[in-house]
Amino acid sequence: MNQNYIKADKWCIVEEGFDKENVKSSESIFSIGNGAMGQRANFEESYSGATFQGSYIAGVYYPDKTRVGWWKNGYPEYFAKVLNAPNWIGIRVYINEQELDLSTCKKVSAFRRELNMKEGCYTRSFEAVTSNNIEIEVTVRRFLSLDIDEIGAISYSIKVLKANAEVVFEPYLDSGITNEDSNWDDKFWNTTNTSIIGDRAFIEAHTMKTNFQTCTFMQATLQYDGKHIAGEVGKRNETYASLEFKQKVLAGTTITLTKFGGYTVSRNHKANELVTAANTVLVKAISLGFDGLLELQKKAWASIWEMSDIVIEGDVKAQQGIRFNIFQLNQTYLGTDSRLNIGPKGFTGEKYGGSTYWDTEAYCIPFYMATKDDKVAKKLLKYRYNHLEKAIENATKLGFSNGAALYPMVTMNGEECHNEWEITFEEIHRNGAIAFAIYNYYRYTGDYSYIPEMGLEVLISIARFWHQRVNFSEDKNKYVMLGVTGPNEYENNVNNNWYTNYLAKWCIDYTLEQLDKVKNGYPDDYHRIIGKTKLTDRECESWKKVAVNMHFPYDKKYGVFLQQDGFLDKHLVKVNDLPKTDRPINQKWSWDRILRSPYIKQADVLQGFYFFEEDFSLEQLQKHFDFYEPFTVHESSLSPCVHSIQAAKLGRMEQAYNFYLRTSRLDLDDYNKEVEEGLHITSMAGTWMSIVEGFGGMRVINDKLSFQPQIPEQWNAYSFKVNFRNRIIKVHVSAKAVTFQLSGSKEVSIRVNGEKVVLYPDEIITV
Missing domain, CATH: 2.70.98.40 (Glycoside hydrolase, family 65, N-terminal domain)
Structure with missing residues (x-):
């Protein structure tokens, strides 16, 4: 109950x-x-x-x-x-x-x-x-x-x-x-x-x-x-x-x-x-x-x-849930001070410590970009740039060199201050989330200025980290990543976590791409950065070898990327076949038993499919969703939102709706039996994403804002606003029609269900 x-x-x-x-x-x-x-x-x-x-x-x-x-x-x-x-x-x-x-x-x-x-x-x-x-x-x-x-x-x-x-x-x-x-x-x-x-x-x-x-x-x-x-x-x-x-x-x-x-x-x-x-x-x-x-x-x-605000018609509990999440996010961070960030408990409790996790980059920045303006999101990115030297120090303490940076899992001032070894040393995917946020910020806002001014230095240091973190396996003839923990913290010290390996490859490729772009478009910044980082063409070539030859565990029988090496060696009993008395397993089972089980705390492979969905077909998403979701216990606050978005993309609206309710009412209904310790602030941004990106199908594709709206059958209608490149677009979705209304002085071209639609200021366009 x-x-x-x-x-x-x-x-x-x-x-x-x-x-x-x-x-x-x-x-x-x-x-x-x-x-x-x-x-x-x-x-x-x-x-x-x-x-x-x-x-x-x-x-x-x-x-x-x-x-x-x-x-x-x-x-x-x-x-x-x-x-x-x-x-x-x-x-x-x-x-x-x-x-x-x-x-x-x-x-x-x-x-x-x-x-x-x-x-x-x-x-x-x-x-x-x-x-x-x-x-x-x-x-x-x-x-x-x-x-x-x-x-x-x-x-x-x-x-x-x-x-x-x-x-x-x-x-x-x-x-x-x-x-x-x-x-x-x-x-x-x-x-x-x-x-x-x-x-x-x-x-x-x-x-x-x-x-x-x-x-x-x-x-x-x-x-x-x-x-x-x-x-x-x-x-x-x-x-x-x-x-x-x-x-x-x-x-x-x-x-x-x-x-x-x-x-x-x-x-x-x-x-x-x-x-x-x-x-x-x-x-x-x-x-x-x-x-x-x-x-x-x-x-x-x-x-x-x-x-x-997001308005939901015909479902009071869903409406209350999303407003509670939006309210708490705004109570926690308003973007007025670039020295601050978004703590996982905000001002509601002491658990987790620190003010900054990878949650900010992976989940919160999209919310602040769309509901404030690009200045607020840019402050969150500047926060990480201001901590770059500390991130390099953190990596140096672990034996890395040459300006490689490992951003902290938990921090107040840029120093790592998390105390669980399997996270502090191994949950290195957080580096990738920070690089992804730089990409995501430019993709959404169209503001490239952050990359030559600050972001490229961050990307270079992160690419250097990945390059040093891999080993070359003679057996596989590939580069491998040993001893890591992915977003799914119910798997510690694993080899070749697919999500981490994919992020590492993507980060290197993206950094090399931005180096060329800054070299050609911002030569003064390029020479300043090369002089500061002492980056050479030879070093970049060594990065490319890693990106091209990264190992990704894959199983031909199931046709899926494996969460990590050896995942199929586990006793694959699905969550639905677990006795209810065993749930939540993080409160009922020993840690040893959890680590030997197939159970997934939060989206891991599917997190990668969420970040990089353009790299995978709908058929691949369906296969991976159907394979991994039955083993997912969703005992992380960050899990249901990603699954809601993916289920909506697959057209499974009933499942998407149930995941939405779980993420939006996680604390109100105390799903994880721990709300007295404080609220789950950073995951609340995922609730917003579940509606806007999940049900609304909002994406940026080929530099254009795109929507593929759907509506849960429990709702009569819903509406939301987004600030896209200083144009405010209101979207209203009902079972019969979708309407768009643009505020501003210039028209904007968007895509709805793949078709071009031109919005004009103060006109209501019905699709």
């Missing part, structure tokens, strides 16, 4: 009824963020039940020393922890001197959470009978401002229902926090100062080792009976600062605390000016007030949705 307590709604995520078993899951699902910071949906008031406290600041991390039983040469020295940051949302509440705690209340009723994705605001409400028998009604609203991204706002209202009561609010800041996943129980934060000035409080703290300087700040005001109620200094110690507001509240009346809070960080300000910067931000927020700041929030989200 999947969790099923989230109510279906087109624009909101809704939970009704208080269940302690759901608290940690809901803390993930109702998380909020604004690209600069974010937080799990922890209760503002104290909660003594099971909870996972988490507030996060973009780009702030701690290098937690690696914990392994024995050291391996080249092993990363640390695992970059996404840090639980000082808490600014806390508000202790006392009713007649008894602290409000939903875990100890005699009764909790009418409990409701709502995450309004259209407006970017989170609301929680409930009625409670406290342990000292006071009946209250509480409504809390919270959001993180997109316009002023260093601040968030909370409105906390209490209505006393049957008897007069004294209500005490204690809004606070707390830097005495810890991470749930510390390796050595290190102290991650050092607090240097706490201060309270009037109705404002500040905590200055820095991270240990990395020395990110931060100021956590707040300002609070209390309104009752139309009046402003003054507060006073509350508690203060070396890691804690609070204000205190006390008021007698008459039965049937409401009292409201408004709290503004957030972070200023040395990444954006001088370290000695953080409190000043915090005061500046607070002045802006107070001048606007909660409602004024919320109005700006609504407008900012309306602008985001105007371009990125």
Whole structure:
């Protein structure tokens, strides 16, 4: 059984009824963020039940020393922890001197959470009978401002229902926090100062080792009976600062605390000016007030949705799923800062660490290219260029030379910081995803400038890595790749993973092609790059030999490329023949048993068919899909989207739809029984791809945008927009027709089901 307590709604995520078993899951699902910071949906008031406290600041991390039983040469020295940051949302509440705690209340009723994705605001409400028998009604609203991204706002209202009561609010800041996943129980934060000035409080703290300087700040005001109620200094110690507001509240009346809070960080300000910067931000927020700041929030989200929304008619759960995915992607990354990237958990949890995986290049860049503009995607590519020297260092530590680069599996600053050897050393296909993203960016945007300016240097270093990573096999008379792990992490230390070998060949071919193109079209850049990299014609010839003579495992009986050497030696029992009690196997089986099984965590060969579909026929795709999908357990969040796209291409819309539902509601329905650890942010871009590339059939073919639209029978219609080379195209698909509408000043030629269609500005074209 999947969790099923989230109510279906087109624009909101809704939970009704208080269940302690759901608290940690809901803390993930109702998380909020604004690209600069974010937080799990922890209760503002104290909660003594099971909870996972988490507030996060973009780009702030701690290098937690690696914990392994024995050291391996080249092993990363640390695992970059996404840090639980000082808490600014806390508000202790006392009713007649008894602290409000939903875990100890005699009764909790009418409990409701709502995450309004259209407006970017989170609301929680409930009625409670406290342990000292006071009946209250509480409504809390919270959001993180997109316009002023260093601040968030909370409105906390209490209505006393049957008897007069004294209500005490204690809004606070707390830097005495810890991470749930510390390796050595290190102290991650050092607090240097706490201060309270009037109705404002500040905590200055820095991270240990990395020395990110931060100021956590707040300002609070209390309104009752139309009046402003003054507060006073509350508690203060070396890691804690609070204000205190006390008021007698008459039965049937409401009292409201408004709290503004957030972070200023040395990444954006001088370290000695953080409190000043915090005061500046607070002045802006107070001048606007909660409602004024919320109005700006609504407008900012309306602008985001105007371009990125996907509308589905006739299927509320599917609609809710895609909007949840799009909402969380935009909460995590907005493209305003090229120093940042898209972490796999975003601002919703600590698992995986790091801010950057290959997920960004393989899954996220298409979403940002089509729903923002090319500047946002280019920042993501620039992020990798800025880390090129570190990628070369990473490869050097493993014994590579001559400027070969191995981009990290997990990173914060370009250094590898992943701690599982079979991934750190072996899952080298991530290099190929970065090269593919360079190709994909140019293919989609038509902007070639990145390649001569930055990208070609990246490609050369990656090609050098592949050239050094292969061996020549006398037995096969081919170049082989030994000891790797493909995207399917249920196969470790295999030889000749087909996907990795194919990527390596493609990367070399593409790099050589770009060298010729830059040499002929951008001679100044070419000479600069050759001078910097010391690349020679002789070296390029040695690359060509590898690309031409790469080994690809293949089986004539089945007519398929094999995932790796020896795949057919496994006991080929299909997933459908596994007892349901064995699923998910990553929680039920030993690792030894998983590695000896044929079961595939995520698309591997099919990932290659997705990237390079023009290299393979539809018949080949069908053969490989039919062979590998029955062995795929989809226990990676990145798996269902690729299968949805491939199933749609094969015309298997029912199967494509089911995969779409799984990817879009992976967290909402907690398919993998782990949502309490945080959301799967980067795979959410795959949900968008499932509709736009899968059902919509969008591709760039021969430099033209192309569509082959289909529609699941469960839907009446769906529509989406894409920004293609600064032209906004709206696509609406129903069972009867497909319509296209172009915004802009110039017409554009596209292809629909292989036929040329010319779109003119502001005209609706029906196919």
